[in-house]
Amino acid sequence: MTTPWIALVPAKSLDRAKSRCTGLTPAARRSLARAMLTDVVRRLTGVPAVRAVVVVTTDPEASATALASGAAVCGGRLSGLNEEAGEALRTVGGADPAAALALVMGDLAGADTADYAAALTLAGRHRRAVVADADGTGTTLLTLRSAAEFRPFLGPGSLARFRAAGHRPLDVDPASPLRRDVDTVDHLLSLPPHTLGPATRHWLAAVAPDGARPGTTAPYERRVGTP
Secondary structure, eight states: OOOOOEEEEEEOOOOTTTOOOSSSHHHHHHHHHHHHHHHHHHHHHHHEEEEEEEEEEEEEHHHHHHHHOOOEEEEEOOSSHHHHHHHHHHHHHHHTTSSSSEEOOOOOOOOOHHHHHHHHHTTTTTEEEEEEEETTTSOOOOOOOOGOOOOOOSTTHHHHHHTTTEEEEEEOOOTOOOGOOSSHHHHHSSSSSSOOOOOHHHHHHHHHHOOTTTTOOOOTTOOOOOO
């Protein structure tokens, strides 16, 4: 039997997002975060087992992006990623206790619907599961059967803490876009071109008119501008 899922995507204020993308203007960082959030939500909504996608945010622009992309919005009232995620999990999990819960990072620019579907199928075999980032220290996707099982470990070095709390690491290919969250421009440019979602591809074309393309790791600071 296929496990039904509710996917929650945390989104900080877009004005503060992608702060490690040096060389980008504030407007470019904001629009990159918005583009990736759009693609993550739209691709998650295409997963047959996902009953609903919920963006966790207090930012009006992120909320508008979520609604336009087909997600619901859960506005956290607490400060901090872990606190907001925990509150949202309790709220959403209480509304649909039959569904399992997945926390998905909103900057997985290359992960597509098939990547999410495959990972959630694997996660359905475990009560708690986790997908490691490419560095093997962070977390890109976290699953659990009950909001009561969530532990506030999101952030640097989260993988070891979630594993110690009983989350099973999923056997996801190290090269999978599902393990490659975008914290820097080089991260984005290193992704294969065909994996990027439409909104992110549009963003890249707008800020790099001289021909920069993903799949490279060339210096980017000299190319960027305001989209």
